[in-house]
Each structure stands twice: as structure tokens, then as C-alpha cells.
Amino acid sequence: MLELQRIREQKDEMNKLFEARNIDVSKMLDEVLEIDEQRRKTQQELDEVLTESNRIAKSIGMLFKEGKQAEANELKAKAPELKETAKILKEKGSELKEKLNQLLYQIPNVPNPTVPKGKTDEDNEVVMTKGEIPDLGKYNLPHWELAKKYNLIDFELGVKISGAGFPVYLGKGAKLQRALINFFIDEAENAGFNEVIPPLLVNEASGFGTGQLPDKEGQMYHDATDNLYLIPTAEVPITNIFRDVIVDPKDLPIKKTGYTPCFRREAGSYGKDVRGLNRLHQFDKVEIVQVAHPSQSYQLLDEMVEHVKSLLEKLELPYRVLRLCGGDLGFTSALTFDLEVFSVAQERWLEVSSVSNFETFQANRLKLRFKENGEKPQLAHTLNGSALALPRIVAALLENNQTAEGIKIPKALIPYTKFDIIN
RNA sequence: GGAUAGUUGGCAGAGUGGUCGAAUGCGCCAGUCUUGAAAACUGGUUUGUCGCAAGGCAACGGGGGUUCGAAUCCCUCACUGUCCGCCA
Numbered sequence: 448m449l450e451l452q453r454i455r456e457q458k459d460e461m462n463k464l465f466e467a468r469n470i471d472v473s474k475m476l477d478e479v480l481e482i483d484e485q486r487r488k489t490q491q492e493l494d495e496v497l498t499e500s501n502r503i504a505k506s507i508g509m510l511f512k513e514g515k516q517a518e519a520n521e522l523k524a525k526a527p528e529l530k531e532t533a534k535i536l537k538e539k540g541s542e543l544k545e546k547l548n549q550l551l552y553q554i555p556n557v558p559n560p561t562v563p564k565g566k567t568d569e570d571n572e573v574v575m576t577k578g579e580i581p582d583l584g585k586y587n588l589p590h591w592e593l594a595k596k597y598n599l600i601d602f603e604l605g606v607k608i609s610g611a612g613f614p615v616y617l618g619k620g621a622k623l624q625r626a627l628i629n630f631f632i633d634e635a636e637n638a639g640f641n642e643v644i645p646p647l648l649v650n651e652a653s654g655f656g657t658g659q660l661p662d663k664e665g666q667m668y669h670d671a672t673d674n675l676y677l678i679p680t681a682e683v684p685i686t687n688i689f690r691d692v693i694v695d696p697k698d699l700p701i702k703k704t705g706y707t708p709c710f711r712r713e714a715g716s717y718g719k720d721v722r723g724l725n726r727l728h729q730f731d732k733v734e735i736v737q738v739a740h741p742s743q744s745y746q747l748l749d750e751m752v753e754h755v756k757s758l759l760e761k762l763e764l765p766y767r768v769l770r771l772c773g774g775d776l777g778f779t780s781a782l783t784f785d786l787e788v789f790s791v792a793q794e795r796w797l798e799v800s801s802v803s804n805f806e807t808f809q810a811n812r813l814k815l816r817f818k819e820n821g822e823k824p825q826l827a828h829t830l831n832g833s834a835l836a837l838p839r840i841v842a843a844l845l846e847n848n849q850t851a852e853g854i855k856i857p858k859a860l861i862p863y864t865k866f867d868i869i870n
Numbered sequence: 871g872g873a874u875a876g877u878u879g880g881c882a883g884a885g886u887g888g889u890c891g892a893a894u895g896c897g898c899c900a901g902u903c904u905u906g907a908a909a910a911c912u913g914g915u916u917u918g919u920c921g922c923a924a925g926g927c928a929a930c931g932g933g934g935g936u937u938c939g940a941a942u943c944c945c946u947c948a949c950u951g952u953c954c955g956c957c958a
Contacts, residue, residue, distance in 0.1 A: 491920065494927040501927090504939040508888040511938095519938080526938045650949095693880065693917095695898090818880090824917080 448551050448812045454479055467558040467773030469566050479550050486543040493536040500529040556808040558773050559782035565772025578765030580789050586849045589792040590842040591723035597869050612728035619869050626863035627837050628706050631733035635834055638754050640704035640735050645684030648675040653687040656813045658779040668710050677710035681734035682831045689738055689815045693824055696817045700747055701738040724838035732836040744828035748804045751832045752784050755800045758835055761859040764843050765789040781806045792846040797839040802832030
């Protein structure tokens with residue numbers, strides 16, 4: 448959620464930056480300011496009425512103490528009118544506030560000035576590409592066929608147990624999953640992130656805190672009996688650790704990492720996007736999260752991208768880094784880098800990580816602040832990134848490393864898998 | 871699932887109708903002392919909001935009510951602790 452004060456002060460600059468998203472929210476911003484002004488005026492009127500009735504109440508207390516019943520009763524008579532006025536103003540005030548919030552919930556984050564203008568993922572800017580795309584020759588099976596051939600993943604069995612998008616990992620396929628998780632966690636810890644194992648179900652307040660609610664309600668699995676949501680990413684529980692918290696600036700940046708399964712309803716997906724491991728309802732991911740001082744958040748964002756790059760290099764996967772254009776940028780993000788690996792058999796790039804700086808957008812909803820000596824609490828910046836999401840990594844590893852002898856495991860992963868080939 | 875007790879400032883914890891935005895302790899900040907630090911002492915230290923300021927207003931889990939006046943009484947919802955039951 449955008450900060451009101453910022454809208455008041457920098458409306459024009461914001462409108463300009465929103466152009467990158469190809470949206471025009473200037474009308475909404477104007478409306479926000481107008482409602483805000485009404486709200487403030489109403490509040491001022493209310494404050495005056497309350498000042499008066501507070502004064503009367505105090506006097507009555509004094510008069511009773513002094514035994515001046517008659518005078519007290521005289522004052523009492525004045526109260527009902529004030530009370531009625533206060534009630535009306537109060538109602539008006541909360542209506543305006545509600546209206547204001549409804550509006551603010553609909554406005555996405557302001558893009559960073561470096562966000563390229565664009566509408567779809569085709570307008571994303573390729574920042575860099577690295578790694579060699581192997582020529583597989585006749586060994587060029589897509590991962591879903593490899594998974595079957597080597598008995599690594601059973602998609603049909605998952606359908607039987609749960610439904611499409613819930614694969615069952617078997618044997619070396621299962622071990623490969625665990626190996627990747629441990630590898631990613633260890634690497635994150637080496638980069639200074641502290642591991643947490645958070646709950647996989649979260650309450651409504653947490654959903655609001657990170658912005659999944661109210662707009663993306665339909666994307667989460669929801670348990671109506673207890674009103675809990677299955678997490679779509681570890682970002683939700685980990686970032687909500689800091690909801691309603693005032694942190695010590697000495698502790699910044701705070702770096703957390705966590706492995707969790709992620710659950711997504713993925714309503715509306717279809718076609719080649721959902722084939723095999725490309726898009727699942729349940730998948731595993733290691734997430735990295737930071738709470739940062741505003742002055743250093745962009746440097747930390749770069750560091751996170753570097754970290755993810757190093758993972759892909761250790762896994763010897765060809766990858767590229769994209770700077771998302773305004774049209775592809777998430778609702779809550781100010782700047783996002785996507786990392787994609789090349790899946791040779793499918794001949795396409797697969798997104799495996801998304802690293803974002805949310806600036807104060809999440810912190811504003813979370814009320815995540817820090818207090819520098821004696822000064823007023825200030826909103827912190829939040830950042831997060833996948834490091835990494837497993838399924839498409841597995842897809843690329845299987846496809847890109849297939850040989851006549853079997854699927855070769857990259858060196859960095861062998862200590863974790865304890866086997867160097869799948870055959 | 872049953873019973874019961876709670877929810878107050880960064881934390882712990884007083885406060886049962888008026889001057890309580892709230893005692894006290896811890897923590898934190900500043901100063902004194904010290905070569906420096908610690909200790910000790912002194913002072914400061916909730917948040918939000920409006921205002922140029924003086925200052926006002928709001929908030930004691932959320933919402934509603936009683937009252938001239940609510941942290942305090944009533945209703946309701948949420949959450950937490952403890953005991954019992956069940957169970958990995």
C-alpha cells in the first residue's frame with residue numbers, strides 16, 4: 448500500500464513513473480487526495496467537538512467533587528447535542544477512511560525509475576545471458592519423458608492421489624529434490640541468511656501483510672473451517688515475522704531464508720505452460736527475505752541477484768537475467784529481476800527466480816518500521832527472492848544433462864545427492 | 871472437544887468509573903563521573919493523527935453499548951495461557 452504522505456508530496460513524479468506500468472492512476476491519486484482532504488477536515492471538526500465534551504466532562508467531575516450538584520446537572524444537559532454531532536462526524540470519518548483504503552488497495556507500487564516501459568513479458572529487458580546451451584544431439588527428450596524413463600516423477604500417480612499439478616517424486620527423483628533443497632539452504636546460509644522453518648498455513652492478517660489479500664484471494668488455497676490460507680510462497684510467513692514490529696536499525700539488514708512447499712491454485716493456466724514440471728499446484732522453494740534500511744535496499748537487491756546467479760552457475764545451467772518491464776512487474780514490487788534457465792529440450796526459457804525490492808509498499812501494510820536515535824519511526828524496505836524454486840530447475844537439469852549413459856549430476860550437487868548419474 | 875484465566879507502552883508488569891496516555895522494573899538514548907569502558911547518579915524515552923506553532927484529538931486485543939465521563943462496567947468477536955480429554 449502506498450504511503451499517503453508520499454502521494455501528497457510527489458503525485459506528479461509518481462504519475463510519471465506509473466507510465467512504465469502502462470497504467471494511468473492519476474485520477475485515482477487525485478481522488479485519494481480529495482477524500483483524504485475531506486477526511487482530515489471531518490477529523491478536525493470532530494476533534495473540536497470532542498475537545499468541548501472532554502472539557503464538560505472534566506468540569507462535571509470537579510463540580511460533583513465540590514458538591515455543586517445543580518451546576519453539574521446544568522452542564523450535563525449540554526452533552527447530548529455534542530454527542531450526537533460527534534457520532535455523525537465519527538461515522539462520516541470512518542466512511543471516508545474506508546473509501547480511502549479501498550482506493551489505496553487498488554494502486555500498485557510505484558516502479559523504480561529504471562523499470563523499462565512495456566506491456567508484456569516480451570518487453571522485459573535482458574540484462575545478461577550466461578552459460579553455454581548444450582547441443583544434445585539425439586538425446587533430446589523433454590523432462591516429463593525423462594522423468595518417466597528413469598522413474599523419477601510420477602505425474603499420473605499424483606493425479607490419482609490429489610489431482611493434476613501434484614507430482615509424486617520417486618527414488619532418485621525424490622533424492623534430487625532433497626539434495627537441491629539442502630544445497631540452496633546451505634548456500635543461503637553462507638551468504639548470511641538465517642534459516643527459519645515457518646508455518647505453512649497463515650491467517651488473514653498475514654495474507655494482507657504481504658499483499659496476497661485482498662486482490663489475489665483466488666490464488667491461494669483456503670481452509671474455510673479455520674480461516675487459514677496455504678502459503679503460496681515462504682515470503683508470506685517469513686515477511687510477516689516483522690508485522691507490527693519496530694526493529695533496531697543496528698540489526699539491519701535482517702536476512703532470513705527458508706525452505707517451504709508452496710501451494711498455488713493457478714486458476715486460469717493452461718497449455719504448454721502447465722506441461723510436466725512447468726507449473727504446479729504444489730512445489731518446493733527456498734526463499735530469501737531481507738528487511739533493509741531504505742538507503743541500502745537497492746545495493747542489497749543487486750547482492751541477492753548475484754547470489755541467485757551464483758547458484759545457477761554452480762548448477763552449470765545456462766541462464767539469463769531480466770529486468771521486468773512495467774507491465775510484467777508485480778503489483779507490490781518497485782523493481783524485479785527475473786532469472787530464467789534455458790530448458791534445451793523444450794527450447795524455452797523457464798523462470799526460476801524472481802528477486803524484488805518492495806521498498807515501503809509491504810512495510811506500510813505490515814507496519815514494519817525502524818527507529819533511528821530519537822527520531823520518529825520510519826518504514827523499512829522489504830526484499831525477497833527465490834533461491835530457488837525447484838521444479839523448473841529439475842526440468843532443466845534433467846533435460847540439459849542427458850547423455851547416452853544417463854543424466855549427469857552437476858559437481859556442486861553430488862555431495863548432496865551422493866550419486867553422480869541417474870541411469 | 872470440555873473447564874478456566876488472560877490480552878495494557880520495545881519487553882515485563884501495576885492499575886476496577888473522573889486529574890490515567892497510564893505506577894514500577896528492565897531495556898534504550900543523552901549527560902555527569904572516568905584516560906576509555908563498566909558501575910553509580912541525573913534527565914529523557916508509547917504510537918498515530920491534525921497544526922507554522924502553542925496545542926488538540928485518538929488508541930489499554932477488534933467491534934458495539936451503558937455513562938456527563940470507560941483501561942476500569944455490559945455485549946460480541948478474535949487470539950493466547952493453563953488444566954482435562956484425544957493424539958503424532
